[in-house]
Amino acid sequence: MLKSISRKPKAQKPDIGTFETEVDGDRLLLTLVGRWDVPTVMANQPALQKFAENLAVEAAKHSVIDLSSVTRLDTVGAIAVSVLRERMARFGTAEITGAHEAQEALLDQIAKVDAQPIPRLPIPTARDRIANLGKWAVDIGHETRELVGFFGELCVVLFRLARHPGRIRLTSIVNHMQQVGIDAMPIVGLLAFLIGVVLTFISGDQLQRFGASVFIVNLIGIGVLRELGILITAIIVAGRSGSAFTAEIGTMKINQEVDAMRTIGLDPMEILVIPRVIALIVMLIPLGFFADIVEIAGGALMASISLNVTFTQFVNQFHAAVSLQHLWVGMVKAPFFAFVIAMVGCFHGMAVSGSAESVGQQTTASVVQSIFLVITLDAIFAVVSSQIGW
Amino acid sequence: MTIEVRNVCKSFGAYQALDNVSLTVADGELMALLGPSGSGKTTLLRIIAGLDQPDSGEVLIHGQDLSKQAVRDRRVGFVFQHYSLFKNMSVFENVAFGLRVRPRQQRPSDAEIKRRVDELLGLVQLDPFAARYPAQLSGGQRQRVALARALAIEPKVLLLDEPFGALDARVRKELRRWVRKLHKEINVTSVFVTHDQEEALELADRIAIMNLGEIEQVATPSEAYDRPATQFVSEFLGFANRLTCHVENGIARFGDFSLPTEFDNYAGDAVAYVRPHEIGLNRANGHDIARATIDSIVALGPTARVDLAYGEQRLEVLVDRERLTELGLVVGDPCAITITRAHVFRGT
Numbered sequence: 062m063l064k065s066i067s068r069k070p071k072a073q074k075p076d077i078g079t080f081e082t083e084v085d086g087d088r089l090l091l092t093l094v095g096r097w098d099v100p101t102v103m104a105n106q107p108a109l110q111k112f113a114e115n116l117a118v119e120a121a122k123h124s125v126i127d128l129s130s131v132t133r134l135d136t137v138g139a140i141a142v143s144v145l146r147e148r149m150a151r152f153g154t155a156e157i158t159g160a161h162e163a164q165e166a167l168l169d170q171i172a173k174v175d176a177q178p179i180p181r182l183p184i185p186t187a188r189d190r191i192a193n194l195g196k197w198a199v200d201i202g203h204e205t206r207e208l209v210g211f212f213g214e215l216c217v218v219l220f221r222l223a224r225h226p227g228r229i230r231l232t233s234i235v236n237h238m239q240q241v242g243i244d245a246m247p248i249v250g251l252l253a254f255l256i257g258v259v260l261t262f263i264s265g266d267q268l269q270r271f272g273a274s275v276f277i278v279n280l281i282g283i284g285v286l287r288e289l290g291i292l293i294t295a296i297i298v299a300g301r302s303g304s305a306f307t308a309e310i311g312t313m314k315i316n317q318e319v320d321a322m323r324t325i326g327l328d329p330m331e332i333l334v335i336p337r338v339i340a341l342i343v344m345l346i347p348l349g350f351f352a353d354i355v356e357i358a359g360g361a362l363m364a365s366i367s368l369n370v371t372f373t374q375f376v377n378q379f380h381a382a383v384s385l386q387h388l389w390v391g392m393v394k395a396p397f398f399a400f401v402i403a404m405v406g407c408f409h410g411m412a413v414s415g416s417a418e419s420v421g422q423q424t425t426a427s428v429v430q431s432i433f434l435v436i437t438l439d440a441i442f443a444v445v446s447s448q449i450g451w
Numbered sequence: 452m453t454i455e456v457r458n459v460c461k462s463f464g465a466y467q468a469l470d471n472v473s474l475t476v477a478d479g480e481l482m483a484l485l486g487p488s489g490s491g492k493t494t495l496l497r498i499i500a501g502l503d504q505p506d507s508g509e510v511l512i513h514g515q516d517l518s519k520q521a522v523r524d525r526r527v528g529f530v531f532q533h534y535s536l537f538k539n540m541s542v543f544e545n546v547a548f549g550l551r552v553r554p555r556q557q558r559p560s561d562a563e564i565k566r567r568v569d570e571l572l573g574l575v576q577l578d579p580f581a582a583r584y585p586a587q588l589s590g591g592q593r594q595r596v597a598l599a600r601a602l603a604i605e606p607k608v609l610l611l612d613e614p615f616g617a618l619d620a621r622v623r624k625e626l627r628r629w630v631r632k633l634h635k636e637i638n639v640t641s642v643f644v645t646h647d648q649e650e651a652l653e654l655a656d657r658i659a660i661m662n663l664g665e666i667e668q669v670a671t672p673s674e675a676y677d678r679p680a681t682q683f684v685s686e687f688l689g690f691a692n693r694l695t696c697h698v699e700n701g702i703a704r705f706g707d708f709s710l711p712t713e714f715d716n717y718a719g720d721a722v723a724y725v726r727p728h729e730i731g732l733n734r735a736n737g738h739d740i741a742r743a744t745i746d747s748i749v750a751l752g753p754t755a756r757v758d759l760a761y762g763e764q765r766l767e768v769l770v771d772r773e774r775l776t777e778l779g780l781v782v783g784d785p786c787a788i789t790i791t792r793a794h795v796f797r798g799t
């Protein structure tokens with residue numbers, strides 16, 4: 062470092078400090094010269110390091126650090142001096158001479174502070190990693206079991222309510238339908254439209270090379286109706302409403318409102334979970350359909366702009382190529398996705414315990430898990446529908 | 452309605468929250484569960500309410516096992532420390548909620564619900580606030596709404612979890628007196644949890660003192676104070692000077708003192724607890740049994756706390772300030788002390 066600085070004289074301050082060592086038998090004299098502050102310590106770091114490491118070889122029984130030629134000493138310099146003294150003291154005595162009053166006070170202060178190096182974080186060993194993996198697997202197993210248990214409880218309560226429909230809380234269901242359905246329309250519509258546009262643009266470019274532009278209608282029509290429309294909607298709803306379910310129920314859990322319900326004779330499953338599940342099942346179907354239409358509209362718009370497929374052409378081709386069956390294949394998934402999203406959201410809400418921190422953790426887990434389950438479920442549907450030839 | 456807790460155990464992981472706890476609360480009684488935090492008192496209350504399930508043992512309310520009943524039929528009034536009101540409902544709706552969601556056959560008519568809620572709000576002196584929302588009420592008012600909500604379902608028993616814990620000292624005192632009065636009026640079997648011994652001593656008919664998941668003593672407030680059953684109770688309930696002593700021939704010896712005990716056939720180490728007001732203070736006159744030096748005097752209203760040094764032992768004594776002026780004792784003076792009463796326990 063010193064070298065590099067000396068090569069660029071502009072960067073070098075005129076009076077960077079230096080040090081000299083002098084060995085006389087079992088006596089070691091370390092003389093510090095000039096200013097000992099941050100630049101000096103940084104510049105001399107490698108040399109000091111080397112000096113400190115070689116101390117054992119020199120085996121000085123009586124060490125002296127002479128500060129009489131030091132013109133300036135700041136905290137970093139003092140720490141360096143203090144560290145050096147400590148190193149020297151391992152082999153015998155070590156003293157500091159020539160320090161004036163202020164410097165001595167600073168050194169005293171430094172010595173008082175326990176300047177322990179920050180302990181390094183333990184590096185996990187291979188065994189720890191394997192243990193963590195096992196713990197993670199067991200945790201997942203536990204959680205899956207609990208989720209399945211929750212699913213069972215949900216089914217039991219649903220059947221109970223089917224027998225006593227008078228206990229279904231209609232007001233609450235309508236309220237949640239508004240929140241998860243109507244209120245979600247702008248964002249679902251916007252995103253669906255953009256995806257329709259982008260999809261058409263990207264794939265239209267490829268199709269155009271083969272002069273098959275008009276087949277964009279088949280691609281968009283079938284792709285959106287069967288898969289994309291409902292999948293995009295489900296993912297948005299999972300992020301938007303699934304997380305809201307977890308946060309709402311979780312907050313009530315922390316405020317002990319859930320316990321309060323139980324004590325006045327209310328089943329939180331009936332009051333909190335069922336209305337949300339029903340509302341989402343009811344609303345995801347029209348919401349998915351809405352997304353389908355907007356997405357295809359986006360596609361049609363882009364097709365007419367960049368592929369010269371007019372709107373009339375688009376509609377005609379759509380009639381010819383896309384059968385209603387594709388819509389059903391897409392729509393039939395909606396209630397299942399809705400059930401999974403609502404269930405996972407409510408499950409994590411009920412799993413909140415203790416602190417507000419837990420609400421955040423559970424919300425994250427809820428979103429990740431419901432999106433994961435939705436996509437898994439979608440894959441299963443794809444396999445099944447291809448097997449039965451739909 | 453009586454509450455009977457039989458051999459209830461509950462653990463959270465490796466932590467034993469309740470260890471074979473049994474407790475009986477008589478009909479119409481107001482029982483306090485008193486203990487330091489972590490003693491398992493809230494866990495016990497939640498198990499009585501049916502909010503948590505015990506690992507073993509059972510809870511009978513009026514002879515019936517609640518855990519075998521549907522949630523809707525349990526009818527337990529529970530008041531939480533942080534009120535736990537339904538934020539999106541008005542005060543009136545909060546109280547009425549428990550009635551409104553009853554199955555149709557059991558649900559009172561709207562007029563009946565209104566009458567009952569109004570009556571309850573009158574009882575908790577909140578009638579002018581029926582249309583307000585919980586956020587617009589003070590802590591004491593919210594807690595009274597919570598109480599009205601708990602009472603609305605005509606509970607078999609009323610359970611209160613640190614009901615005054617979140618309130619400031621003055622409101623707490625007021626509300627305490629008010630709850631005592633209310634309990635007299637409605638006379639429903641009640642259990643409340645507290646870590647504040649003053650609260651327990653003032654409110655409860657009987658106190659169950661808990662420590663580390665076990666009940667140490669169940670007694671009336673005065674009994675628990677005058678005849679603590681265990682070392683823990685003597686230490687927890689009010690302050691007591693702790694003196695290590697040695698027992699032989701039924702007499703505990705501590706310094707120059709000989710304290711009578713109930714142990715006839717025990718010889719060995721013991722601990723004596725002496726309340727600050729059970730130590731007599733006099734001017735030293737040369738014929739004293741024991742002599743101590745005054746370390747400090749702190750005036751506390753009509754009484755004064757005098758800290759004494761008796762050899763190595765520190766003693767805290769409460770005397771009337773008038774008496775202290777009469778004696779003319781000041782810091783640094785030697786004085787004669789007597790012990791009027793002590794509770795001696797075996798062990799160290």
